[in-house]
Amino acid sequence: MAAGLEGGLQQADRIVILDFGSQYAHLIARRIRELNVYSELVPPNASPAKLKSLKPKGLILSGSPASVYKPDAPTCNPEIFKLGIPVLGICYGLHLVAQAFGGKVEPAEKREYGKIELYVDDHSDLFENVESPTICWMSHGDLVSNLPEEFEVLAHTANTPTAAVRHRKLKIYGVQFHPEVAHTLRGLVILRNFAYKICGCKPTWTMKSFVEEAVKSIGRKVPPDERVLCALSGGVDSTTAALLASKALNGRLLCVFVNNGLLRKGEPEKVLETVKSFNLNLVYVDASDRFLSRLKGVADPEEKRRIIGEEFVKVFSEVAEQHGPFQWLLQGTLYPDVIESARTGSPASRIKTHHNVAGLPEWMKFKLLEPLRYLYKDEVRKVARLLGLPEEIAGRHPFPGPGLAARVIGEVTAEKLRICREASYIVEEELKKAGLYGEVWQAFAVVGDDKAVGVLGDERSHGYMVTVRVVESVDGMTANWKKLPYEVLERISVRITNEVKNVTWVNYAISNKPPATIEPC
Template identity: 65%
Template sequence: TIDHRVRQVKLTVGGERALCAVSGGVDSTTAALIARRAIGDNLRCILIDHGLMRKGERESILKSLSSLLGGIKVVEAQSRFLGRLKGVADPEEKRRVIGEEYAKVLQEAADEEGCSFLIQGTIYPDRVESGRGQASEASRIKTHHNVGGLPSWLKLKVVEPLADLYKDEVRKIAAKIGVPSEIIWRHPFPGPGLAVRVIGEVTPEKLHVCREASHIVEEELKKAKLYRKVWQAFAVVGDDKATGVKGDKRALGYIVTVRVVTSVDGMTADWAKLPHSLLDRISSRITGEIQQVTWVTYAITTKPPATIEPV
């Protein structure tokens, strides 16, 4: 129950201060609200802007959550994260680098605010993918920045009020404690942000393409009233380029892959059978509005054998 989770946080943290890094997703928001009920003003909430957020996300988070959580301090860390990612192409190394920098920012913020505890919105599927699930055969698929990605030197004691829950269960709790519906139904977004949707090195140009194309995918799904009927929807960009025609001239541009999946808990997923007319609109907008893109493809692989995110 909610009351049980509030009591557990209160007993664990006691009279000390705790830090929570909110991302605007339902998991971190719900964990933060549970902690706020438990320890009140001893909770310090921050938003780490690592430069890898979705289009307009920072503004949306601050507008939706500042009053609910008693204020959110923004940590400007774009140059730190993007600098560390320069030249890094390996998927697991990307996650490790982001996890390490994330931990450094957390520790600095905690020291500044006098916090001894870290409240995290980790849920059960995160633990399974990072090899921390209950099943003995659980093996690491990907390092999650807030699970396997936290280094041993981090001084903060981690509290995870939602660690035994699946996404649908978190959404039920969120609705009961007053989380806005737009946050409850916002698609899951990985901690490393758009870095896991950019294959290869994260460059400013690829990041721009990924951010703009993903925004178009989400916007068109909302217009078609399909956004809440799918689990996740986004665009992926790598280093591959293909020949196209722009303005009656030959152009060499990026290949963008659109990924839309249905799922119940994120443990398995199927590709969404979207109407061809919707796919056509998405493709036309991406190639028409993003100058650097010439081709758009649609990913039709289930999880497994694929994962939902490409990196």
């Protein structure tokens, strides 16, 4: 896993998070970044020398679904506590701290899950400006039953006497609750106290500074006689990456936009308009017929994905050969992709790379240029806005690599594509009217082969069933279905059945991820 930033940003104050597999690990990093302090995740087995080389102002030990007293539990090198770097252990991280200093961790008699009242016993440093009692978010079945002598208690709950602790001499802290979760009312204050007061970080991590350094970094990395090729999808990631690169490359960037016939309503026109407004070099290929012809009669989701990826590589390779040579491939890889691919051995390592170009032929040996690889999605959107991208692209929802084929169950036919495209447009439009579009992660319509009887005028009809899917999420790894107001759902339903030909029923998907996925295919 790549660690650290290039160029001037390497000097930015940072906090390093040891990731023990917590579902909240990325959330910790995001919260620290909200404080304008750069944060990055590293594997728990990172050596003290490696950690020291990153020059962090502080270390955070994340939570974990494991128990520290079990033989196969993930752990860290206890020597990290001798580096003189402030440490904050969160939940499982607290248990590791206690264990490293001779304390005891065991199953709690009463487990704590959800919102719990926290009583602060010491309002200095970590809990400065935190009232008592306050609400915190607990999610633990173990606790520190025997606190090491070198530590003192900072806060407690009714069932956890060691809800927050501090080393009496060293800047080593631990909390049993999760300050990174929004349900912990003063969680951001606690993290701010740790970052600013205890670690001495300065709030220098901003998207403005990132843009300036990213452009310089690209200029340093790509020699003046080499060229860069970019697969432009029209989404915020690839478009933002292209705009950053274009500022540094002086016409040596060529963007390739392939219309596979599976795009959203009006998307090709919008992408071409945007690219033109920024004077990007672009090759536009309308390969709709090629893709749809190859998808004819194919119903299996994985086979559809394979065909779409394979055909894209063919089209992309043809353009590269025609307009080459190119030495670099520009991709919109984001930080969660980098981290999840490093979590080898876990289900999370099988990440979706919809914005990346996989399976290119052997003769196309590219060096990778990934200017967004240290950013989260919300940070990319901020960069996009700084670069002047219209909100329609900067704030647009993520779109799957296979396009609408991921939302058409069964064979991809012209009629099902039309229904999916038009119905999805209505869903997005109604959410925008209601002021809800920016509150959700994704919103779209799904169509399969199921049909239902309806009544149009005075006649019975037999039309398709459309399922509306709207979800809330932070990073797409997990998601909850959005509880939309009934009046919004009604408007969506009425418009789809009235405006989209051959649709009789509209359903609403109420399954979370997991167990469901966000996209049906």
